[in-house]
Amino acid sequence: MERMKICVLKGDGIGPEIVDQALKVLKAVCDASGIKLELDFALLGGIAIDQTGEPLPQQTIDKCKASDAVLLGAVGGEKWDHLPARPEKGLLGIRSALGLYANLRPAKIFPALKTASPLKDSVIGEGVDILVVRELTGGIYFGEHNRKTENGMEIGYDVMQYSTAEVERIAKTAFELARKRNHKVTSVDKANVLEVSRLWRETVIRVHEEYRDVELNHMYVDNASMQLVRNPAQFDVIVTGNMFGDILSDEASMISGSIGMLASASLGVGSLGLYEPIHGSAPDIAGKGIANPLATVLSVAMMLRYTFSLEKEADAIEKAVELSLNHARTPDIKSEDLPVYCTEQMGDFLAKTV
Amino acid sequence: MERMKICVLKGDGIGPEIVDQALKVLKAVCDASGIKLELDFALLGGIAIDQTGEPLPQQTIDKCKASDAVLLGAVGGEKWDHLPARPEKGLLGIRSALGLYANLRPAKIFPALKTASPLKDSVIGEGVDILVVRELTGGIYFGEHNRKTENGMEIGYDVMQYSTAEVERIAKTAFELARKRNHKVTSVDKANVLEVSRLWRETVIRVHEEYRDVELNHMYVDNASMQLVRNPAQFDVIVTGNMFGDILSDEASMISGSIGMLASASLGVGSLGLYEPIHGSAPDIAGKGIANPLATVLSVAMMLRYTFSLEKEADAIEKAVELSLNHARTPDIKSEDLPVYCTEQMGDFLAKTV
Numbered sequence A, B: 001m002e003r004m005k006i007c008v009l010k011g012d013g014i015g016p017e018i019v020d021q022a023l024k025v026l027k028a029v030c031d032a033s034g035i036k037l038e039l040d041f042a043l044l045g046g047i048a049i050d051q052t053g054e055p056l057p058q059q060t061i062d063k064c065k066a067s068d069a070v071l072l073g074a075v076g077g078e079k080w081d082h083l084p085a086r087p088e089k090g091l092l093g094i095r096s097a098l099g100l101y102a103n104l105r106p107a108k109i110f111p112a113l114k115t116a117s118p119l120k121d122s123v124i125g126e127g128v129d130i131l132v133v134r135e136l137t138g139g140i141y142f143g144e145h146n147r148k149t150e151n152g153m154e155i156g157y158d159v160m161q162y163s164t165a166e167v168e169r170i171a172k173t174a175f176e177l178a179r180k181r182n183h184k185v186t187s188v189d190k191a192n193v194l195e196v197s198r199l200w201r202e203t204v205i206r207v208h209e210e211y212r213d214v215e216l217n218h219m220y221v222d223n224a225s226m227q228l229v230r231n232p233a234q235f236d237v238i239v240t241g242n243m244f245g246d247i248l249s250d251e252a253s254m255i256s257g258s259i260g261m262l263a264s265a266s267l268g269v270g271s272l273g274l275y276e277p278i279h280g281s282a283p284d285i286a287g288k289g290i291a292n293p294l295a296t297v298l299s300v301a302m303m304l305r306y307t308f309s310l311e312k313e314a315d316a317i318e319k320a321v322e323l324s325l326n327h328a329r330t331p332d333i334k335s336e337d338l339p340v341y342c343t344e345q346m347g348d349f350l351a352k353t354v
Ligand SMILES: CC(C)[C@H](C(=O)O)[C@@H](O)C(=O)O
Pocket: A088, A091, A092, A246, B192, B193, B222
């Protein structure tokens, strides 16, 4: 690896400040490893609406496609909520435009933050370390949708659909990832009610034939939402569709108690990936210099791992983040016996530590 | 009230044994209040498949329609899971045939069982007392669904749809119920992505104009699944569609830690309602006489309240159940300092106590 080109989408709210820290850390890692880091910047979300009228300008798509990976801060805010061209459309649009069909959402409990989980210690048991693999460019998010009038009555509808090819590729992603973890995949669907889920389940079972070393079980989505609360330690990799994945990955994150700490990767066919923290743009604290940059920094670690296969460098960042938890904290996770750091201080500490 | 006619669907697994106890309690209440209780029995689920070939025979529909209310045990079991005519189809079919569009799913923590919640005491805070109002005869459960082939590729699809009329009536139900509780409704949708959710939200807002005394807020389903774990005390009534309601009502139940204790009501236009425990048919313990009948008994309380407006009688049953928790327990919720009762003993105790 001699050079990497990253397209940076700082986005809205706290996006710019947390991304700046993550870039500091990335630069430090690249310097240490002799990698030439090239950055490009583009607009997404509310700021793109403000400056260009659309949440996802074509230029942004072009710049992302011309890069090895995309680093995103966060998008959205009440300011744009009333508009038809909302920041979320930018998010959905870029996933689709870049073909990022696999959303990886790790939810784990950091030992130093164990007390932050809303679950009892007895429920957490051996700990939570779940990887939700959510299909991201299909399902009801991208099916036909519209309004129609029947017998004078207005009807709104959205079609949830999956093709075997779509299920196959996400199932493969899940099985491959499980091989690097605890060799267990739980496929979540609603096959007792939905046709799309029956196709999903059949296809996952078929793909599984090539992954006999991985244990596969199936769970209905209502049960999965209960099991996450009842016994999260039973899960390793969860694979599911776009809508169910949206709900369950957020539930799993909350269970970890460390929502300000969780990163995500959205991957496609090649090595191009989009990396972002799972938390929102938090407009209420934007610009105050108190936002927690750790989830964005951990997104950079995922980027190094999944787009660039730089395991060692990814590990170094993750280690630095764990270290930081015993050294100083941003206000959102502050602890009585540790100093409080502002966003910048945290970035500086991590850049120095990696 | 001089007589009531109940259609009893014992169903599969532990269904028969728990329903028998609930009927004991109902008889005791009717005797005490001078109400003539007429019972009719019909088949639903696996047992109906075994005896008639279909999960929901026409006769069952007829008998239910000819009754004031329906009491259901539980349906399903692995034995029938491979069949195309599965027990669940009976459940969906009867909801639809009887027009039971409003599913009321209370999730609360019983003081005597507080320690059973998987959530920390600090998270539970003032306690959990949520009523999920789930739309039950529309949405993706009943939309068009099929398989098709496009470019040689198989596709499965289901249509999630709602008409304004469907949303209006369930919204009204939710607002009316909130008036008898804490005057707060949270409407859950995914309006930032789904067209059906935008129609849902607009309609709920319009219906709300006639319920200004009730506080209304809107929440995306992914956020709702987090908030239930983060701070369940913020919720009073949650109103949502069939699919989201399936997921969130189960999550809310699990949070209460008392899944063997929770009842449900499914209501339609008139006073006819179907009442059932939320737990499953538990084939593994069927016939052993150890099943917990409390959720079914509490379903009878809901029946007295919602179909017959017999508040006093409903209260008496609920009080008897709370009393039982300090008197004896079935094995599933056993407590060191209380005797263990079998299913029958619990029924006898409650029938004597009401
Ligand atoms: C903002 C919204 C459209 C988005 C989604 O539902 O996919 C978000 O919830 C997420 O999970 O990234």
